[in-house]
Amino acid sequence: MTVLRIDSSARFEGSNSRQITDYLVERLGQEVVSRDLAATPPPSISAEDLLAVHGSSSDQRDSLSAHLALSEQYITEVKSADTLVFGVSMYNFTVPAVLKQWVDYVLRVGHTFQYGANGPQGLSGVKRAFIVTATGGTPVGGDMDFASGYLELILKVIGVEQVFHIDASGSKGEPEKIIAAAQQQIDQLLD
């Protein structure tokens, strides 16, 4: 029963999403594995290697082996968890680029999902995920939010059974209020 915590805010101090994921993992009270995508960003990938990772190519070139190894590592972290916790900062109406890169490493046919008669079937075995979305002012779940719904779709594709959203919008206002409101949402979900 492990929690995989995935943070992506470029702020290491004063980040609302990080403060809220701190609180959430503490409340969950399970063993936590942390994957900080801002502290250790996925490397850039050539077009050729991206296509080969996506297709699970068996080519032996060194650059591709390194990308496939990282993909395996990320996928193992996901499959070893029963709960995923995402700290997502909205950047230009969507997820941080490092989180999109993580998605490109994790969504692989035959590894985390497969195509069935009714579309993609997830293979992750993960029970639940919490998505904490921090924004400056863009409403979470509204028409301009291409972050939280996008990530929920990705998690559904890999078969995460339940996805819960924590709204941390409006950080241009008073961060303390946003964090307190998010903590309240977490308490309501977990109590």
Ligand SMILES: Cc1cc2nc3c(=O)[nH]c(=O)nc-3n(C[C@H](O)[C@H](O)[C@H](O)COP(=O)(O)O)c2cc1C
């Ligand atoms: C590059 C960049 C782009 C941003 N784009 C948006 C945006 O599209 N909409 C929005 O409401 N806030 C935007 N913001 C503000 C952040 O979403 C907000 O500061 C949020 O609290 C960041 O998460 P954090 O507090 O965990 O660092 C942006 C901030 C940065 C640095």
